[in-house]
Amino acid sequence: MNLSNFLKTLGPGLIFAGTCIGVSHLVQSTRAGANYGFIMLWFVIAANIFKFPFFEFAPRYVQATDNNLLVGYKKVGNWAFYLFFILSLLTMFPIQAAVTLICTGLFVNLFGWPFDHVYMVALILAICCTILLLGRYPLLDKLMKAMILFLGISTIIALGAAIIKGGAAQPEFSNKFVWDGVGVAFLVALMGWMPTTMEIGVWHSFWTAERAKQTGYKPTLKEVLLDFHIGYWGTMVMAVFFVSLGALVMYGTGATFSNSAAGFTGQVIELYTKSLGSWSHWVIGIAAATTMFSTTICCLDAFPRVFREAVIIINPQMVKKKDMLYLVWILLVAAVSVLIIGKFLYRIKVLVDFATILAFLATPVFAFINLRTVTDQHVPEDKRPSKGLIAFSWLCILLLAGFGLFFLYWRFVLT
Numbered sequence: 001m002n003l004s005n006f007l008k009t010l011g012p013g014l015i016f017a018g019t020c021i022g023v024s025h026l027v028q029s030t031r032a033g034a035n036y037g038f039i040m041l042w043f044v045i046a047a048n049i050f051k052f053p054f055f056e057f058a059p060r061y062v063q064a065t066d067n068n069l070l071v072g073y074k075k076v077g078n079w080a081f082y083l084f085f086i087l088s089l090l091t092m093f094p095i096q097a098a099v100t101l102i103c104t105g106l107f108v109n110l111f112g113w114p115f116d117h118v119y120m121v122a123l124i125l126a127i128c129c130t131i132l133l134l135g136r137y138p139l140l141d142k143l144m145k146a147m148i149l150f151l152g153i154s155t156i157i158a159l160g161a162a163i164i165k166g167g168a169a170q171p172e173f174s175n176k177f178v179w180d181g182v183g184v185a186f187l188v189a190l191m192g193w194m195p196t197t198m199e200i201g202v203w204h205s206f207w208t209a210e211r212a213k214q215t216g217y218k219p220t221l222k223e224v225l226l227d228f229h230i231g232y233w234g235t236m237v238m239a240v241f242f243v244s245l246g247a248l249v250m251y252g253t254g255a256t257f258s259n260s261a262a263g264f265t266g267q268v269i270e271l272y273t274k275s276l277g278s279w280s281h282w283v284i285g286i287a288a289a290t291t292m293f294s295t296t297i298c299c300l301d302a303f304p305r306v307f308r309e310a311v312i313i314i315n316p317q318m319v320k321k322k323d324m325l326y327l328v329w330i331l332l333v334a335a336v337s338v339l340i341i342g343k344f345l346y347r348i349k350v351l352v353d354f355a356t357i358l359a360f361l362a363t364p365v366f367a368f369i370n371l372r373t374v375t376d377q378h379v380p381e382d383k384r385p386s387k388g389l390i391a392f393s394w395l396c397i398l399l400l401a402g403f404g405l406f407f408l409y410w411r412f413v414l415t
Contacts, residue, residue, distance in 0.1 A: 081310075
């Protein structure tokens, strides 16, 4: 493999990783370790493995066809395209609200915001809209990569310090995971966004296509998949670190996470200060807030772009109004998110769990659509997944769907 050509390919996988390291890592992974200890590592790793093929299909499809996945869905059939459209419409608002709420909590902690927190929500989304509509996102994108790198290094150092100190759990403490309604619901919430929500596969296909246009270089399938593997498995390693940090610093101490956004995010930052010292409070706070801000603005940009493209695919004449479509979608997403957060401002775990459970239940459907698209006859045969990967994909779909049905049975039949 030519290094120079690979460097022209490198990028979409890193953006994918940057988008992943948000609620699923800072919130859900840390909660998992704090609540149940290291046993949660197995579930985090399993979620990444079971979802791997369906995210991998996104860059594979772009390299094979020079089109994004939305176009692929339409070629497979209206059923695939509109099913994705409807499911994405249902999950879009809770996802945006959840990431914005975590971002709000971090900024409230950072600046000691004295007013109602919903005003901070509105301010953050207003700033995001302004940046995106003025086209200044590329600068923030570079800043995001730097902050995520810093947060990653800080997490590794904090974890190392926590390991040296040893776990904080009391010797007599034991909180084993139990397969009851509470335990299953927590698992579904944890795995719903691990490493991220499935819609981001479509975003990744957009990023891959855009990278090729930017560099003028059409990468090989091997190069595209290497870029993906670096980003994908890197996010899994970071999730393992967050689970471990929560397990070492909070598990068995009797401490529980707050239900308010400001309280919860303050406790997450405290995990670092306990390991690194009080000097790290501001440094980690800025890194975490910048990371979540980048995730917030990335979602606020991606959802309108995807739905704009979907509308244009449905009615090609709307391409003349693409700027207006983007404006309408971005304002709609921002406005509805503010309304949702207003209802869940002091029930952060309820909102996050709802969004992640909804995402998990939709995962098998998105997974099937991606598998059906990448194996369709319009995809060159030599670019389709191997028979082994296809068989593994079916196994993953069955496991994901089975666990989802298991949760629904437990939730609505046994309780």
